[in-house]
Amino acid sequence: MEIEAIRLRGFRNYRALDAAFVPGVNLILGDNAQGKTNLLEAITYLSTGRAFRTRKEQELILFGSDFADLEADVLSKNRDKTIRAVLFPGRKPRQLYLNGVKQKNFTTLEGELTTVLFCPEDLSILKAGAEKRRRFLDFALCQLRPGYSRALQEYQRLLDHKSRILKDWRERPEYLDILPDFNLRLAQFGAVLIAYRANYFEKLSRLTAEYHREFSGDREEITMAYHTVSTVENPLAPRSQVEQAILQHQEAHLRAELESGQCLTGPHRDDFEVCCNGLSLKSFGSQGQVRTAAISLKLSEREIFRDDTGEEPVLLLDDVLSELDDGRQDFLLNQLKSGQVFITCCEARKFTKLGSVTHIAGGQLQPG
Numbered sequence: 001m002e003i004e005a006i007r008l009r010g011f012r013n014y015r016a017l018d019a020a021f022v023p024g025v026n027l028i029l030g031d032n033a034q035g036k037t038n039l040l041e042a043i044t045y046l047s048t049g050r051a052f053r054t055r056k057e058q059e060l061i062l063f064g065s066d067f068a069d070l071e072a073d074v075l076s077k078n079r080d081k082t083i084r085a086v087l088f089p090g091r092k093p094r095q096l097y098l099n100g101v102k103q104k105n106f107t108t109l110e111g112e113l114t115t116v117l118f119c120p121e122d123l124s125i126l127k128a129g130a131e132k133r134r135r136f137l138d139f140a141l142c143q144l145r146p147g148y149s150r151a152l153q154e155y156q157r158l159l160d161h162k163s164r165i166l167k168d169w170r171e172r173p174e175y176l177d178i179l180p181d182f183n184l185r186l187a188q189f190g191a192v193l194i195a196y197r198a199n200y201f202e203k204l205s206r207l208t209a210e211y212h213r214e215f216s217g218d219r220e221e222i223t224m225a226y227h228t229v230s231t232v233e234n235p236l237a238p239r240s241q242v243e244q245a246i247l248q249h250q251e252a253h254l255r256a257e258l259e260s261g262q263c264l265t266g267p268h269r270d271d272f273e274v275c276c277n278g279l280s281l282k283s284f285g286s287q288g289q290v291r292t293a294a295i296s297l298k299l300s301e302r303e304i305f306r307d308d309t310g311e312e313p314v315l316l317l318d319d320v321l322s323e324l325d326d327g328r329q330d331f332l333l334n335q336l337k338s339g340q341v342f343i344t345c346c347e348a349r350k351f352t353k354l355g356s357v358t359h360i361a362g363g364q365l366q367p368g
Contacts, residue, residue: 001114001311002075002340003043010065011087012038013363025336025355028344028365035363036344040117040316043342046072046083047115047314048139049096049106057087057094074113077311083113107149114143114305118298119318125297126281126290130271137272140301141196144308148196155189158182159268167261186266187246191239193267194228198235200304201226201272207300208293212276215292215331220276222293227271287323295320299335312339319345 008017013035028036037053041060044052051060061068071084084097096103103109125136142149162182165175205224212222228235231245231252246266253265274281276289285293298315305313315336320343321329336343336354343354359366 001313003113003314004073004075004080006039006042006073007069007071008039008042009067009069010062011042011060011068011070012062014038014042015062015065015363017363017365019358019365021340021342022356023340025341025343027355027357028342028360029346029357030344030360031346034360036360037119037318038363039360039365040119040318040342040344042070043072043113043314043316044115044117046070046085047113048143049085049109050139052117052119053121058089060087061089072113076112081112083109107146110143110146110149111309114309114311114313115316116140116298116302116305116313117316117318118295118320119316120322122294122298123287123290126274126285126293130269133272134268134270136297137197137200137270140304141200143313144200144305145196148193151189151192151196155186155193155266155268158186158189159263159266162186163263166257166263169258183247183250187243187250190229190246190267191242194232194235194242194270195239197228197267197270198226202236203304204297204300207303208274208296211296211299212293215296215328217327220289220292222296223275223278225273225275227273228267229265229269288325288328291323292328295332302339306339315339315341317341317343321345 002023003021005020006017007019008014011017017039028039030036041051041053044050045060051057054060066089068087069084070087071082074081074083082097082099084100086095086097088094096106096109098109098112122136124132126133138152142152162179165179165182169175169179201224205226208224209222212220226235229246229249231249232242233245235242249265257264274293276285276293279285281290281293302313302315305311320332324332333354341355
């Protein structure tokens with residue numbers, strides 16, 4: 001997997017950008033607020049169909065521009081491909097293209113460009129609420145498993161309908177007649193989500209523990225636990241069993257849901273816990289431990305992608321060396337010897353001998 005070139009028009013602070021990249025390490029140097037992270041955000045948007053710093057596409061369009069145009073030439077599955085997205089302000093829907101052919105939605109582009117991103121905001125995966133951790137799993141699985149993406153979309157659609165029923169049933173009592181149907185469908189698609197997450201998490205937790213142990217020089221041990229619907233005793237059990245367990249949980253929480261007007265049961269409340277030497281990183285982890293664990297998660301994600309697809313995903317590292325001691329920096333740099341890597345930083349430091357160096361200033365790239 002390789003990004004050969006990228007072209008941006010009206011994206012973030014890029015009025016116009018045409019840049020080519022090398023297959024190995026691409027070091028993007030520049031001061032703060034010059035557009036280094038914006039470049040990584042453009043790459044991840046073409047990879048996942050979503051920006052990692054905002055959910056509002058309006059914020060991706062350069063102020064005063066009528067649209068944002070993102071296009072990348074990609075070597076994927078031994079074939080040259082072009083992926084393009086055109087974003088518009090207001091409610092006009094985006095336009096997506098693969099090799100110049102317009103696509104109905106992003107589903108047909110999934111897997112064409114796979115990326116693994118680390119950015120400072122990823123520390124919140126381990127320190128913030130459960131939504132961040134679910135989003136981390138969703139981002140990875142949507143790239144890796146198109147079936148997961150479709151199931152997630154359908155589950156969210158059903159959840160929205162059920163939420164409306166629970167909110168409005170007092171004014172519209174007849175809504176309660178269709179609630180069992182939505183509960184059944186939610187249980188069916190919920191079981192699919194749990195199966196995907198549990199299988200992925202099993203590999204992720206094992207690899208993360210290995211990376212973190214080496215990262216820390218055998219001084220720290222990471223353990224991880226996946227938490228889903230409490231009646232699901234084994235998330236790796238056959239889906240029919242998981243589905244019945246979800247239905248059981250729904251029945252037990254029916255009265256509470258009707259009284260609160262909220263959907264209180266289902267994998268949309270999933271979470272996972274990460275501990276270092278037996279203590280929760282969320283509550284007790286130091287900045288160095290949290291950063292090391294977050295990077296270990298990302299390196300594990302890359303390895304899973306490579307083993308599963310046979311291709312190395314593009315690795316995107318934004319300000320990655322901050323708060324790492326020399327030993328941990330050296331370990332990380334040794335992991336960059338395969339695949340294509342993009343690294344942003346303000347100072348070259350140990351990166352200068354790794355590959356191509358490009359300077360950025362005011363939304364302009366200048367090869368150096």
